[in-house]
Amino acid sequence: MARTRTFVVHVENKPGVLNRVASLFRRRSFNIDSLNVGTTHEPGVSRMTIVCQADDDTAKRIEANLYKLVNCLRVDEITDVPSVGRNLALIKVGVDAERRAEVLQLCDVFRARPIDVGPESVVVEITGAPDKIEGLVEVLRPFGVLEMVQTGTVAMARGAQKYELGNGHHNSSSPVRAA
Amino acid sequence: MPDRVGETLTGAQLLWEALVREGVSVCFGYPGGAIMPAYDALPKYPIHHVLTRHEQGASHMADGYARASGKVGVCVATSGPGATNLVTGIATAMLDSIPMVAITGQVPSGLIGSDAFQETDITGVTLPITKHNYLVTRPEEIVPALREAFYIARSGRPGPVVVDITKDAQQQSCTFEWDDTPIALPGYRPDYSPLSEDLERALELINEAKRPIVFAGHGVMRGQATGRLLDFIQKTDIPVACTLLGLGGFPATHPRNLGMMGMHGEAWVNTAIQESDLIIALGMRFDDRVTGNLKNYAAEAKKIHVELDPAEINKNVRVDVPIVGDVRDVLGKLLPRVQPSDRSEWLGRIDALKGDAAVRDIKYMPDSGKLYAAHVIHDLYRFTEGAALVVTDVGQHQMWEAQYYKHDHPRKLLTSGGLGTMGFALPAAIGARFAKPDEEVWVVVGDGGVQMTACEFSTCAQEGIKVNVAIINNGFLGMVRQWQEFFYEGRYVATPMVSPDFCKLAEAHGLTGIRVTARSEVEPAVRKAQETDGTVVIDFRVEQEDAVYPMVPAGADLGDMIRRPEEPATDAKTKGPLSRALGHNPIFETGED
Numbered sequence: 001m002a003r004t005r006t007f008v009v010h011v012e013n014k015p016g017v018l019n020r021v022a023s024l025f026r027r028r029s030f031n032i033d034s035l036n037v038g039t040t041h042e043p044g045v046s047r048m049t050i051v052c053q054a055d056d057d058t059a060k061r062i063e064a065n066l067y068k069l070v071n072c073l074r075v076d077e078i079t080d081v082p083s084v085g086r087n088l089a090l091i092k093v094g095v096d097a098e099r100r101a102e103v104l105q106l107c108d109v110f111r112a113r114p115i116d117v118g119p120e121s122v123v124v125e126i127t128g129a130p131d132k133i134e135g136l137v138e139v140l141r142p143f144g145v146l147e148m149v150q151t152g153t154v155a156m157a158r159g160a161q162k163y164e165l166g167n168g169h170h171n172s173s174s175p176v177r178a179a
Numbered sequence: 180m181p182d183r184v185g186e187t188l189t190g191a192q193l194l195w196e197a198l199v200r201e202g203v204s205v206c207f208g209y210p211g212g213a214i215m216p217a218y219d220a221l222p223k224y225p226i227h228h229v230l231t232r233h234e235q236g237a238s239h240m241a242d243g244y245a246r247a248s249g250k251v252g253v254c255v256a257t258s259g260p261g262a263t264n265l266v267t268g269i270a271t272a273m274l275d276s277i278p279m280v281a282i283t284g285q286v287p288s289g290l291i292g293s294d295a296f297q298e299t300d301i302t303g304v305t306l307p308i309t310k311h312n313y314l315v316t317r318p319e320e321i322v323p324a325l326r327e328a329f330y331i332a333r334s335g336r337p338g339p340v341v342v343d344i345t346k347d348a349q350q351q352s353c354t355f356e357w358d359d360t361p362i363a364l365p366g367y368r369p370d371y372s373p374l375s376e377d378l379e380r381a382l383e384l385i386n387e388a389k390r391p392i393v394f395a396g397h398g399v400m401r402g403q404a405t406g407r408l409l410d411f412i413q414k415t416d417i418p419v420a421c422t423l424l425g426l427g428g429f430p431a432t433h434p435r436n437l438g439m440m441g442m443h444g445e446a447w448v449n450t451a452i453q454e455s456d457l458i459i460a461l462g463m464r465f466d467d468r469v470t471g472n473l474k475n476y477a478a479e480a481k482k483i484h485v486e487l488d489p490a491e492i493n494k495n496v497r498v499d500v501p502i503v504g505d506v507r508d509v510l511g512k513l514l515p516r517v518q519p520s521d522r523s524e525w526l527g528r529i530d531a532l533k534g535d536a537a538v539r540d541i542k543y544m545p546d547s548g549k550l551y552a553a554h555v556i557h558d559l560y561r562f563t564e565g566a567a568l569v570v571t572d573v574g575q576h577q578m579w580e581a582q583y584y585k586h587d588h589p590r591k592l593l594t595s596g597g598l599g600t601m602g603f604a605l606p607a608a609i610g611a612r613f614a615k616p617d618e619e620v621w622v623v624v625g626d627g628g629v630q631m632t633a634c635e636f637s638t639c640a641q642e643g644i645k646v647n648v649a650i651i652n653n654g655f656l657g658m659v660r661q662w663q664e665f666f667y668e669g670r671y672v673a674t675p676m677v678s679p680d681f682c683k684l685a686e687a688h689g690l691t692g693i694r695v696t697a698r699s700e701v702e703p704a705v706r707k708a709q710e711t712d713g714t715v716v717i718d719f720r721v722e723q724e725d726a727v728y729p730m731v732p733a734g735a736d737l738g739d740m741i742r743r744p745e746e747p748a749t750d751a752k753t754k755g756p757l758s759r760a761l762g763h764n765p766i767f768e769t770g771e772d
Binding site: 011012015016019020023027057060061064065067068069070071072073074165 | 302303306307310311314331364365366367368488489490492493494497
């Protein structure tokens with residue numbers, strides 16, 4: 001059964017690596033919901049969070065195929081491990097001074113922050129799971145949402161473990177063991 | 180050659196320095212603007228350059244060289260069209276896991292992205308058809324990129340690597356540094372060791388099995404596991420079926436070798452697979468041409484899959500025991516602990532299946548005055564004593580060769596299996612010739628495929644090399660015609676093909692051409708080819724509407740084969756609708772001869 005999966009992928013920060021990862025998903029018909037990439041605290045290492053739809057076999061194959069990329073340092077599927085995941089969204093609402101307070105009050109309920117206020121608009125920032133962001137958008141919609149932008153999910157497992165880069169699953173067939 | 184480490188060299192010189200140190204003695208290529216600095220520096224280095232007639236030929240030659248030698252094949256091309264012409268050969272090498280390094284020139288780094296003259300983003304184009312690729316824009320990066328490229332190409336599951344080098348990087352200079360320490364790439368793990376628990380489970384299954392069968396794939400040969408496989412079979416008495424690329428990995432004349440499996444595998448092989456209770460798959464990937472309909476594929480069999488590439492496990496066929504590792508290593512660990520077993524019941528069953536098929540074998544049919552492709556290939560096998568290095572193209576002749584030329588040794592059959600690239604054979608054979616200068620090399624090719632890369636006859640002439648070319652000429656794109664006959668009610672759309680006079684074509688290149696129209700002429704022609712210096716082209720005018728049997732239609736169950744007709748061929752049975760209607764061979768009668 002296909003379900004939503006989250007992969008944390010550490011890659012070398014080199015030109016074209018994002019393209020290699022994206023091309024792999026396209027070529028093998030793996031279905032991406034979101035892909036987020038940014039640098040990490042380690043020099044030369046970028047980290048991707050990839051959310052996609054996959055069944056158990058496909059998930060193993062995604063992992064094994066990512067490992068075939070020479071620039072891919074480590075792959076961890078954190079779908080079923082305790083973890084935190086966040087999206088960030090900016091939402092611009094078209095309100096004047098008269099109804100501004102109402103909007104700000106709603107934002108407060110959702111723990112969203114106003115980051116820009118103009119005579120006829122407000123930009124609010126919200127982080128959280130996609131359904132929370134969706135919830136805020138729905139309550140703001142009647143006021144007139146002018147535009148919005150959001151990131152894909154960034155995710156991290158809980159606990160004190162440290163990723164050993166370049167040694168993930170080395171000398172082991174665990175990525176392919178039947179689930 | 181002087182050791183120039185520490186000297187200041189141009190990028191072009193660094194390129195050849197690196198290649199020499201990687202053991203390259205021959206490369207195949209075609210010059211052009213963006214790779215000219217590299218060509219200008221070449222004469223000072225002990226590397227023979229073969230000028231091809233088309234870059235596709237260069238990539239197939241590098242491929243053929245790699246397949247025949249086991250070493251990394253190298254091809255060189257300029258930017259833009261030169262690089263894109265390599266693409267078919269690179270994709271061919273990718274699907275068959277062939278170690279190859281393709282070096283391309285690129286426009287100067289300052290012009291990249293400007294749609295400059297002959298600019299193509301070749302690293303972008305080849306991204307999905309290479310194991311890895313590099314864009315090199317500075318001379319300092321040339322040596323490290325090439326070292327990594329050779330390492331990646333040959334290690335683990337081999338594959339092609341493209342190194343795209345800008346013209347300015349070739350022109351500029353830097354200090355030549357060479358690091359002899361083994362390459363360590365943080366994200367690249369080519370070696371997997373099998374887990375002991377997987378080996379235990381495999382041993383259990385092998386020792387319990389009543390109707391086991393071993394699959395020998397390309398990985399047996401590439402992993403140099405042919406000797407161990409032989410030991411394994413001697414001890415366990417398990418019958419072996421080969422994939423197309425696995426032919427030669429286990430001696431064809433060994434009594435336990437059943438032959439090729441899959442779409443055009445012999446009926447006893449496919450039936451045995453369907454009846455087996457254990458498949459031990461070694462270095463193969465359950466391609467759709469091997470399995471047929473996956474739903475009913477070897478339904479009763481447990482499956483052990485020994486494979487170096489973890490991404491192949493459970494890709495097509497769900498297996499019970501995956502063993503990620505090198506075939507040689509795994510067999511070495513299993514061998515001492517597998518138990519000999521009495522297989523007489525299982526082998527007896529397979530013998531019964533064989534007996535049923537043998538009566539249909541065209542090889543034993545009386546000479547009716549007609550020339551069948553199967554006869555040509557069987558005769559070629561006899562007159563070369565099974566020892567030739569045979570390079571086949573793609574189509575009917577390729578399958579007939581796989582059925583009728585019995586290869587007892589590895590690296591004696593080179594063929595494009597995964598991609599099925601027509602035009603592969605002639606250039607690949609030229610490459611193989613440079614790897615094996617003392618072997619008898621035969622190209623077996625159709626009249627369609629040979630015309631795709633026939634320009635390389637000129638390369639044979641310029642290089643003064645000898646390959647024997649057997650054109651199985653039936654005036655059709657034979658395999659497509661066969662599908663049209665079987666599945667499209669005999670509508671021969673775009674498959675009848677008019678060819679040039681291949682003998683005159685050979686002569687025009689200064690080569691020797693021979694025409695054969697009857698079986699009695701086959702031996703004299705083969706003998707003459709063997710005795711003649713230089714490349715010989717034999718135009719075998721074979722039956723036009725002959726079909727390859729058995730055949731598992733695409734998507735059908737493996738056991739559901741179209742079988743070979745039981746009776747000797749007669750016109751009514753073998754001729755397709757076109758010849759039946761016209762009563763003559765329309766293509767051959769259009770020429771002057």
